[in-house]
Amino acid sequence: MPEQQPPYLRIADELRRRIAEHEWEPGDRLPSRTQIGQECGVGENVVRRAQELLISQGVLEGRAGSGTYVAKPCQRVRVVRSSAREQGGGSPFGADMRALGKQGDWESRTEAKFPAPAEIAARLGIAEGDLCVRTVYEFLADGRPVQLSTSWEPYDLTGGTLVVLPEGGPHAGAGVVNRMAQIGVTVGHAVEQPEPRQATAEEASLLGIQKASLVTHIQRTYYSDEGRPVETADIIVPAALCEIVYEIPINR
Amino acid sequence: MPEQQPPYLRIADELRRRIAEHEWEPGDRLPSRTQIGQECGVGENVVRRAQELLISQGVLEGRAGSGTYVAKPCQRVRVVRSSAREQGGGSPFGADMRALGKQGDWESRTEAKFPAPAEIAARLGIAEGDLCVRTVYEFLADGRPVQLSTSWEPYDLTGGTLVVLPEGGPHAGAGVVNRMAQIGVTVGHAVEQPEPRQATAEEASLLGIQKASLVTHIQRTYYSDEGRPVETADIIVPAALCEIVYEIPINR
């Protein structure tokens, strides 16, 4: 006897086929699990497994208490990460949004004297417990949250200057590179380390995405031209909402 | 009554605690699930859920027919992606490995006249079905596979020249930038689009990683200084084995 496909995969293919044939359009609600189960001659649980698979692939979308829906292929926000992006006076995120013809806003909450946890201290080259300026961001494209970020700057670098608060004072929202330039610190390069992982429950709720869906967690650190870390951030980019693009010049 | 932690999370914390207290060292085999279940007063299935959670987080490692093991915190390979990496005569991957003091090898299989599928054609700016040179790579660090890649070059660009075959002829393994230079094509910049996803069964088997563990799928395209795409590749970087680092110079 040749090995045959397990039932839940057969149902998954069946659902995918019907969607491809436009039996259900994006945004439509599927029949209930019991209904599909009876129709296809399988248990309710098999349908659930099939739907869970398609949900994890972004084909379907489950809404508790309401139903299972065909996911809308929403246009993703293109997040460009390159040296060119840091030029000009505004914020990098604002530049991304302007390039897409979208409105870019953000909400932020700053704590001016936050003791550095061990990992952040290591990234900033300071001692654990040293004071930092910690800012939590929520970035919005056309009013919808699309990206999260938590930024850390050593307090002894900016304390007492006009740019202590990233989102306050005359240079609010100008971006790290521009703000550091105001106090005579030249940012020489940035290092970004993108790691794939699944969204936490809190992140999923803030971003309005399915639970445990995939995100890229970028650890970014800006260095002064003398090699000192001047800012580090944890940036959460949900795969369902954003595509990340690195542009790398090739010098020879 | 306040809501209490579900049993499987309690067991997960219990296992994590015991590992942290060195009751089991990295590489050790845990007791069987029935044994742990009896010891902790829960069903075997609860233990399984707890272990699955820790496996997905990379704390444990399951081996069918053998047991569940404490994962070894293996040193990850640092993959640097920057403009500087393309300088010098050798291959970018070889440079990464030399920087780590590891031996960098790779195996490849080239098909010289492969019709381009629709997606690749779009990325290379050619018509679907146009011929390409398609090369499948498996990159090894100290003999262990750590990265996969499938590369596509338009045949009409290199056909009839000495560098048709990426891994053959006098410039074998020199990297795209160097090989293109040999035929008078200057590579101006690269674009990389990293997407998080789960490894397929085939990828997991090739890389020797846990099934459905996380990888970064990078779509990379090299462009000539005239803006024409000269190569595109799909690169699979497993999170368990490699860390990706982008170095971005800040020009002002």
Place this chain on the structure above:
DNA sequence: TCGAATTTGTGCGTATGTATC
């Protein structure tokens, strides 16, 4: 306004497959 019905989501158990020793 409220509560009952519906639907998805979660936790957990059991049976079977399959790899390893």
Place this chain on the structure above:
DNA sequence: GGATACATACGCACAAATTCG
């Protein structure tokens, strides 16, 4: 080849969310 242990598939019960009368 048998015993053991993990992996997978499937089923049931209940909780949570939503909808609607």
